[in-house]
Amino acid sequence: MTASGDPVPLSPQQEWIWESMRFMNPDDAAMTRTNVCLAFTLRGPLDTGRLERALADVRRRHEALRTSLSDLGTAPHTHVQDAEDSHPPLLALVDLSGVPPEDQDTYCELMAGAEEHRLFDYVRGPLWRATLVRRSPTEHVLVLSAAHLLLDAPSVQLVVRHLAEAYEGIAPPARQEQYRDFVRRAARPPSDADRRLDHWRRVLSPLPAPLDVRTDYPAAPPPVFLRETTPFRAEADPEALAGLRGRTGVTPYLIHVAAYVAALADLCGARRVVVGSTLTRLELKPDPHAVGHFADLVLLPIEVRPEHTFGELLERVRDTALDAYDNQLPYLRIADAIDPDFTARRPWPARALYHVWVRGSVLNADLGPPERIGDAEVRPFEFTRETCYPIELDGDRYAHVYGQNVVPTLYAGPTGLEGEMTYNRAVFTPSGAQRYVDRHCQNLEHMLKDPQTRIGEVWHDSGR
Template sequence: MSDPASAATTGEFPLSVQQEFLWEGIRFRSFGRSIASRGNPSIAVELAGSLDPGRFRRALKLMIRRHEPLRTTLTDLGPAPLQKVAEDLEPPLAYVDLAETVPGDRRPATARALVAGDQGGEFDLVAGPLWSCLLVRVAPSLHVLSLSFSHLIIDGVSLVGFLRQLGRLYEGEDLAPLKQQYRHFAEESLRPAADAGARVEYWRDRLLPLPGRLPFPTDYSATPPALISFEEENFRSPLTPRQLREVSVRNSATPFMLNLAAYAAVLARTGGAERVVIGSSVARLDLKADDDQLGYFLDNIFIPVLVRPKDTVGELVRQVRSAVVEAQRNILPYTELAAALKPDFEQSRPWPGIHLYDAWVRGRVFEAATDTAASASFGETTVKLFPAPSGSAPRAVLDPRHQEAYSRYYLPSLYLNDAAGSNGYIEYNRAAFAQNTIRRLAAHQQAFVSRLADPQTRVDEAWRAVKSTTEGKQRLS
């Protein structure tokens, strides 16, 4: 591997194995176009106080010189593109002054609309740039800053790393040189694991047969749905953080494992299935050379869960705990994993990872970063998160080749916001579900977590208790 200290600041290099999984999905969703428009990691903050736009732009230029991912594009849209690092890049900064053009009572809504447009924007993966920066002047001493990136060049934890470093550069601080650039991490990731063969066999044993479309009741009859339009429904646990910690200790499991086990049980029991495969992301902070390094450092794991009615909920959690640990121990590059599970993988590409799981449950990958955004500073400004609208605009699925795979997006996914697992949201397709149905699903999931307080309770008993406490106003299906 080349020496990070003497590495060139331009050139081409392959995707990391972490990016390969992501790229397969992006390529599939882009329908051969040179853009990607969904799942952009984004953050928006409100800056209260004096802000100098000239100093801000200079800080952006320094960030671009400091981090290769901010100058990165792809060479092509094929199955194995190279990443290309430009020598320099003009900051992709849009500055909008509402203070002089929009009445005061309309400025907050206008700012929210501008942020939503920025965060839902599309990036040309070949032409670049693969990120955008929007600075909105709402009042003389109030700005809103929105940052949005293609997922290929950044992960959620890196969002706040970007924000903090940008603030330090704005304040004139000299930052220590990075220990390495993302290219060096990518090169290292391509080295095959010594036990790669054993990992292949592990996944063949766990994921075959591949998940089918889980039988699960929807509110609308389109199968597959003609539209994909994502919305988020927030939830909060009926248990206090202290009670959740006690449940975790009683089951010798993390809050993430508890929520995953409960969600798998609710999906399986509602759909009348026994096996559910849950996909998830693992933030690999251990792979970063230093805290300031930006890039995509997520690995993806898949957890098959057998929801047997006669098992105790304690046995269910232990099964999940073991599966999560083993999945992390056997992480495999996506192309190798897919080829092992689907012999005609190369002929079927793009073949996204959504074929490998029924639903997604994510721990606090992004939220763990964004809830600390206030620790950033820009001179004398006060920094706090700016709430941007959630959800996405409806998108029609017209190509028959994509309808079967896109139909798999119908199953709602669960996202946790805090370390205690006490709140989060469910992302769902409005073309398949009504809001009240998702509220009921969230209530079922959280009620099942509560039932884990007694590990000796059987799964079928816990499910009956969950339904009896949350049923009544509306049926799930």
């Protein structure tokens, strides 16, 4: 492999991912499956040879797609392969046209799950893979998976958008911002870094104590994390949601955060819940079309009081999020500064600095996946969730990386009404996890129907 330029250290965002991989698998970090995988249905005529040539053009455009690691030690650097070097085939083709449609669905879901947990060779590369499943002459499923160290989910969507442009013969810009440009900027601390650290010392003091979570099976901690996912949708008027957003200035994501924090405060008896999520510091990424891993972990410590209304809670969540964004620093630097055990216990801290993970939709109409690739219509692949590839991880280590492994995590859908709850079936029965789903949806409905409802009244109604 011919290297293009000097080796580049990991960005703070990549270092966070690498630290978690080392902690999850101390003997061989590269054996940790931390990938991002997206699948799309393509309906219409498609030229597979043209699609593969377009993939090669996108690979040439972005250094991130030609990146691998120098080694698998504690502080690896990245190497970029020369754009014109030879490479393995970029598009794997699978023909299911002779398989019954109902079996095609199952196969596509299992294959996407397997791609999400594929082991990549971090030294030799490539650290991404595209698979095209042919269901019929006019219907295909495109699966794109990448090591999370390499790309975040919005970047995977951008790769698909740039693939559509290359398929149409649209030339990329003469000067494409590369990930190494972001790494150089991210390595320089902001001029007010000390002030930002003081903010985090203040809002995270005392350090988050574990939540008192009621589980269906003993959890002290469970030996494994077995992922199960339950979709939900609140019974509420979309117009009420639009009105609430207009009055409070909160996003659908923050509405979900407020509702779930109130649910955890009720179910766990907590008055302070720290939410973990991700954001991209836009001042470090001036080119919205650059791809790589830009997302950093952000902490949202939120106070919940029964005498407050849902409207007041929404304002608190909004203000907390704005403060977090204004004072954002790399997560590892925040943790080093406020937790004296953090550095000593690397490759990961003695405990996570947040209680629960809440992620939002990464769909972006301007920078997300395209509407078409050539004459083929592009739509997200619909999963039934009945055949998803299972995850089995060391539960104790999973808890340190992703928060408490007994607290169900939340995916907040883009409209503010729907989403998914992910829980550990080693400690929850489906009905036990449903308590969290029901309480979250109940809070969403109360919040939209009457934001002046006092939170404690809902707790009383729910039997607390």
